[in-house]
Amino acid sequence: MKTIMLHGLGQVSSSWESTIMTMGKGFEILCPDLSDWLRNTEVSYYNLYHTFEKYCEDIDGPLNLCGLSLGGMLALQYAVEHGNRVNSLVLIGTQFSAPDNLLRFQNLIFRFMPESAFKETGFGKASMISLSKSMIGLDFYQDLKYIHCRTLVICGEKDRANRRASMKLKEQIPNAEISLIPNAGHEVNVDAPTLLGKELKTFFFS
Numbered sequence: 001m002k003t004i005m006l007h008g009l010g011q012v013s014s015s016w017e018s019t020i021m022t023m024g025k026g027f028e029i030l031c032p033d034l035s036d037w038l039r040n041t042e043v044s045y046y047n048l049y050h051t052f053e054k055y056c057e058d059i060d061g062p063l064n065l066c067g068l069s070l071g072g073m074l075a076l077q078y079a080v081e082h083g084n085r086v087n088s089l090v091l092i093g094t095q096f097s098a099p100d101n102l103l104r105f106q107n108l109i110f111r112f113m114p115e116s117a118f119k120e121t122g123f124g125k126a127s128m129i130s131l132s133k134s135m136i137g138l139d140f141y142q143d144l145k146y147i148h149c150r151t152l153v154i155c156g157e158k159d160r161a162n163r164r165a166s167m168k169l170k171e172q173i174p175n176a177e178i179s180l181i182p183n184a185g186h187e188v189n190v191d192a193p194t195l196l197g198k199e200l201k202t203f204f205f206s
Helices: 013-023 034-038 045-057 070-081 100-112 115-121 125-134 141-146 160-172 193-205
Strands: 002-006 028-030 063-068 086-092 150-156 176-181
Touching: 002 013, 002 045, 002 070, 013 028, 013 193, 034 045, 034 125, 045 070, 045 125, 063 070, 070 086, 070 141, 086 193, 141 160, 150 160, 150 193, 160 176, 176 193
Parallel strands: 002 028, 002 063, 063 086, 086 150, 150 176
Antiparallel strands: none
16 A cells, blocks of 8 residues: 655655655655656646546555645645545644745745755745645635545644644544654655655554
8 A cells, every 4th residue: 555745845755754764665665756747837835736637547546644834734625525434534734724924924924034044945935935825725624524534633742832732632523532743843855754654554544
């Protein structure tokens, strides 16, 4: 069974490397680079999600999905709309609705940052602003009850911005459990890749 791991905004596919090494053998893991899906097309969440849908269509299911932040929202939406294709779901530092005020503030900050600051993200400055803007208004709260696959919600212990949403995900998704990763912030796959890898290995093999 294939496991698709979706990174967060500002990350790249290699952000999962240490986590995957900890998970060890026994997993067929795919780590797409989200920026690659938006080349030669308008940069928007809508286009990103529908490219992800097509990506999954070409893979024999059911699938294990694991996403962090933006990647988590993509995985969450897919589990809502294609529940029969999802075996299990891991949501790391994920919001069920877009934090509109935070996105607007983030975009304001982006506008004053130099282009060079976005070099390692896979997205250029204009693309980051466009993608963030397109996420304003997203809200999957009413759909959480329709997710019936095994679900693990993960949040870094220091990720205060996403802890409340993580608790809500655990409460509203019928078969969800939650794990707080000690000494980790939002980017759990960067801050605590070994602990995260162990959590994922236990979850997927249980």
